Amino acid sequence: MKRILTAFLSLLICVSAVSCGGSDEEATASADLKNAKVGEYVSFGNYFMEEIEEDDDSSVAEKDLKKPIEWLVLDKKDGKILVISRYAIDCQLYNSSYTDVCWEDSTLRTWLNGSFLKTAFNKTQQNKIVSTTVKTAANAEYGTESGGDVEDKIFILSAEEVAKYLPDNRLCKPTDYAKALGAGGEKGGDSCGWWLRNSGYNNGRAMDVDKDGSIDSYGNYVVYSYNGVRPAMWIKV
Incomplete structure (x- = not known):
């Protein structure tokens, strides 16, 4: 006994x-x-960073291949910090089919606030992520409307936010995982383009940041398959 x-x-x-x-x-x-201070990097959540081989066991990949996500702090106020991923951590279409679409109805928005949110963050971390009213302005050069206001936990930056928060630091490297999915294009290279929320020349296109770091107002087709994704969010601190 x-x-x-x-x-x-x-x-x-x-x-x-x-x-x-x-x-x-x-x-x-x-x-x-x-x-954390503006301009510094913090770790929050975990996601796949390396290429996953076809013969990898799915349970092993889920447990062992996810690593901490690095975030760049863009703003800090009212007990919250605004962050964007340091790297392009995935490669997704802006929308799964070629059609006129805005951010509010895009499959990228659905993926970020669904599958990605659940995969990258545990329940405690999800509760720290603030549901934010996301407003997306019309394309400043072509006048294309970019849709109505929405409530998101995870989003991507708009052209206006990129100009404000990243005036000189827009070059982005994809993770090996994102590169394996297509980020950066067939020619590869160290950097990749990444999506912005705003519509492009028309609603069949979405604005992005090119591989050279310039903001492309004309945009790429919403089914363009080589752009990386840099999630952004407000976190309660």
């Missing part, structure tokens, strides 16, 4: 140690977010 009790107490101590360790890690992560 004494041996059983001793073993049980040992198990409780081990469980407590694991729980405390997890709490310590979460507390450290929260402190890092709270103390």
Whole structure:
């Protein structure tokens, strides 16, 4: 009986140690977010960063191939920070079919606030992400409307936000995972283009940042398959 009790107490101590360790890690992560300054990088959430081979076991890939996501802090106010991923972490179409579409109805928006949100963040982290009213202006050069206001947890930046927050730092490298999915195009290279929310020359196109870092108002077709995705969000700190 004494041996059983001793073993049980040992198990409780081990469980407590694991729980405390997890709490310590979460507390450290929260402190890092709270103390982060504009222009610094923070880690938050986990996502696939390396190319996944076809013969990789899916459960192993989910558990072992996800790594911390690095975010660049763009703004800080009212107990929140605005961040954008340091790298293009995926390669997605703006919309899955070629049609006139705005951000509010795009499949990219659906993916970011559905599959990506659940894959990259645990429940605690999801609760820290602020649901934000996202407003997207018409294309400043061509006058194309970009849709109505929406509520998003995860979004991509608009052309106006890029001009404001990233005036000189728009070149973007894709992760190996994103590159394997097509980010950067067939010619490859160190950088890739990445989507913006605004509509392009017409609603069959969406604006983006080109591989050279310039903002492309004409945009690419919404089914263009070589643009990377740099998610953005507001996080409670």
